[in-house]
Amino acid sequence: MKQRLSLNQMTVDQWGVRDAAAACKRHGVEWIALWRHKVAEIGVSEAAAIVKGEGLRVSSLCRGGMFPAATAEERALRIQDNKLAIDEAVELGAGVLCLVCGAAPDRDVQGARRMIEDGIAAVVPYARERGVRLGIEPLHPMFCSDRSAICSLRQANELAERLNVGVVIDVYHVWWDPDLYPQIERAGKRILGFHVNDWVAPPVDHLKGRVMMGDGVIEIKRMREAVDAAGFTGPIEVEIFNQAMWDSPGDEVMAKVVERFALTV
Amino acid sequence: MKQRLSLNQMTVDQWGVRDAAAACKRHGVEWIALWRHKVAEIGVSEAAAIVKGEGLRVSSLCRGGMFPAATAEERALRIQDNKLAIDEAVELGAGVLCLVCGAAPDRDVQGARRMIEDGIAAVVPYARERGVRLGIEPLHPMFCSDRSAICSLRQANELAERLNVGVVIDVYHVWWDPDLYPQIERAGKRILGFHVNDWVAPPVDHLKGRVMMGDGVIEIKRMREAVDAAGFTGPIEVEIFNQAMWDSPGDEVMAKVVERFALTV
Numbered sequence: 079m080k081q082r083l084s085l086n087q088m089t090v091d092q093w094g095v096r097d098a099a100a101a102c103k104r105h106g107v108e109w110i111a112l113w114r115h116k117v118a119e120i121g122v123s124e125a126a127a128i129v130k131g132e133g134l135r136v137s138s139l140c141r142g143g144m145f146p147a148a149t150a151e152e153r154a155l156r157i158q159d160n161k162l163a164i165d166e167a168v169e170l171g172a173g174v175l176c177l178v179c180g181a182a183p184d185r186d187v188q189g190a191r192r193m194i195e196d197g198i199a200a201v202v203p204y205a206r207e208r209g210v211r212l213g214i215e216p217l218h219p220m221f222c223s224d225r226s227a228i229c230s231l232r233q234a235n236e237l238a239e240r241l242n243v244g245v246v247i248d249v250y251h252v253w254w255d256p257d258l259y260p261q262i263e264r265a266g267k268r269i270l271g272f273h274v275n276d277w278v279a280p281p282v283d284h285l286k287g288r289v290m291m292g293d294g295v296i297e298i299k300r301m302r303e304a305v306d307a308a309g310f311t312g313p314i315e316v317e318i319f320n321q322a323m324w325d326s327p328g329d330e331v332m333a334k335v336v337e338r339f340a341l342t343v
Numbered sequence: 344m345k346q347r348l349s350l351n352q353m354t355v356d357q358w359g360v361r362d363a364a365a366a367c368k369r370h371g372v373e374w375i376a377l378w379r380h381k382v383a384e385i386g387v388s389e390a391a392a393i394v395k396g397e398g399l400r401v402s403s404l405c406r407g408g409m410f411p412a413a414t415a416e417e418r419a420l421r422i423q424d425n426k427l428a429i430d431e432a433v434e435l436g437a438g439v440l441c442l443v444c445g446a447a448p449d450r451d452v453q454g455a456r457r458m459i460e461d462g463i464a465a466v467v468p469y470a471r472e473r474g475v476r477l478g479i480e481p482l483h484p485m486f487c488s489d490r491s492a493i494c495s496l497r498q499a500n501e502l503a504e505r506l507n508v509g510v511v512i513d514v515y516h517v518w519w520d521p522d523l524y525p526q527i528e529r530a531g532k533r534i535l536g537f538h539v540n541d542w543v544a545p546p547v548d549h550l551k552g553r554v555m556m557g558d559g560v561i562e563i564k565r566m567r568e569a570v571d572a573a574g575f576t577g578p579i580e581v582e583i584f585n586q587a588m589w590d591s592p593g594d595e596v597m598a599k600v601v602e603r604f605a606l607t608v
Contacts, residue, residue: 185562191521220485222519223560224544233521254487256456256498279489284545295450295488 079314083339084109084137086273086317087116090328095125097328099132105332109137109313112170114163122169129170137313138213138246138271139163139172144180145197146190146227153193156180160201167210174270175205176246177214179228181221190227198241205243213246213270214238218254220284231261235268244270247305248317250277250288253296262304269310274298274343275318286319290334291342298342314343344579348604349374349402351538351582352381355596356589360390363593364397370597374402374578377435379428387434394435402578403478403511403536404428404437409445410462411455411492418458421445425466432475439535440470441511442479444493446486455492463506470508478511478535479503483519485549496526503533512570513538513582515553518561527569534575539563539608540583551584555599556607563607579608 085107087098095116102110110129117125117139129136142163147153160175167175177198182190198212205212216234217226228234231252234245245265250273252258262269276294281287291298302314316335323331350372352363360381367375375394382390382404394401407428412418425440432440442463447455463477470477481499482491493499496517499510510530515538517523527534541559546552556563567579581600588596 182560185560187519187560187562218485219483219519220546221544223542227519229519229521254452254484254492254494256494277488279486280549281485295447295452297450297452 079343080106080336080340081108082312082314083107083336084111084313084315085332085335086111086140086315087113088140089316089318089323089335090331091324093328094119096120096128099128099134101328101332102134103132105336107336108135110134111138111140111315111317112136112172113140114166117166117170122166126170135313136170136172137315138174138176139167139170140176141178142175142212143177146180146182146193148183153197157197157200160197161204164201164205164208164210168208173209174211174213174244174246176271177212178217179214179226181224181227187222187227194227195237195241198237198243202241202243211270212243214243215246215248216251218251230255230257231265232257235261235264238268244268246271246273248273248275249296249298249301250275253277253301259304262301262308265308267309269305269308271312271315272302272305272310273315273317274302274339275316283321286321288318288320290318290323291316291338302343344608345371345601345605346373347577347579348372348601349376349578349580350597350600351376351405351580352378353405354581354583354588354600355593358593359384361385361393364393364399366593366597367399368397370601372601373400375399376402376405376580376582377437378405379431382431382435387431391435400578401435401437402580403439403441404432404435405441406443407440407477408442411445411447411458413448418462422462422465425462426469429466429470429473429475433473438474439476439478439509439511441536442477443482444479444491446489446492452487452492459492460502460506463502463508467506467508476535477508479508480511480513481516483516495520495522496530497522500526500529500533509533509535511536511538513540514561514563514566515540515542518542518566524569527566527573530573532574534570534573536577536580537567537570537575538580538582539567539604540581548586551586553583553585555583555588556581556603567608
């Protein structure tokens, strides 16, 4: 399994692209998932050269999305930004752009969902021409008002089917769903990414409450087997937003990631 | 609408049954929802006499449920406790027992769902004989590992249809759901309760993060109209778990509840 391990660089937010890539090499991790704001610190060309220099492959670029906005002008800017993200993905060698779709600018969550569908539809041709696949990542419902009005895998699947794009499945966001396993099967070959971490209650923080695999309640291995059975054979990203981990030495985090990935995924 | 306002007494956790009931009278609130641990402080007979003395009706007793447990013995005790709750509901004149169904004692969330179904099935005849209706309340998915493995109205509806019981809808727990309005319509006459409050992100606390109606993003009036259209004509409980409100004078909270109920529900 270790050849499928990908370090999502937000797991080691204490580092930039250069340190994260070097750490992957040191710890025998062959894949990395990059974040745009980290890439921007050094520039896309430099980031691309670094990951190539370390012999890494890029599992995804995080993130596109954030389509809803209060005005048509702002929504057009968001679409432009997604096209820019697609260009960056091409240059970085990332075949997948992960979409965190955005939340309503007001109380109209259904309106936000229409803006999301319109926004993705507007970038699909651009992505297709450039060979970048778009993966809709449903977020946990507790992020519905601030990060994503796409709250379940069923909803992501329905949208992905209408737009002919993919989905990204993060165990933290979907583990609770009574409809999970049928929806994983339904997603099938549309699955473009699988993210692992774990859930504890009460979450220590709204955003940064994810914990190391094995420290929570999620049946990670069962979900990984279901995702595999659905036809996904790609890299598996370890993506953990956790302040305590960010405050500790990155190499300790990396060692734990490798150890727990082997035990729990 | 004010005649439909019910004070769920956890909104004024600073008070016991006696103070909460007296405050309802003072503020022109005709309904109250009681919690078992509050009732236990003075005894069921005394609580029943107080609410009757203030001329209040009891919209529901909170809460039954919590069916999953690690051992068969413990699960049997939970069922016994639910029967006791039904007896208390009868004595208090509460026609509805609200069920917070409980979480898995381990990582097996599907196993917990089976325990919930078995547990409710075991108390249904007892409730029916005594004229108490059982309302399955789906909780927000962020409570899946510590309070309820019933995480969506669809799931609650499916369970309620199989067991021929009711559902309780709390805006906080279900507002995010892309499937919400079809499931409200599906619930129809099974709707035994409707709870209002509001959502802000990030939640100030995992459990105590609910806010006053109007202070968050939930389309409360739209949901109330949908619930009405589905056939629910009963009392609407204001149920807000919020530490800041519990730390402020109860009469200020009551005044705000009445004011905001009129404006937002």
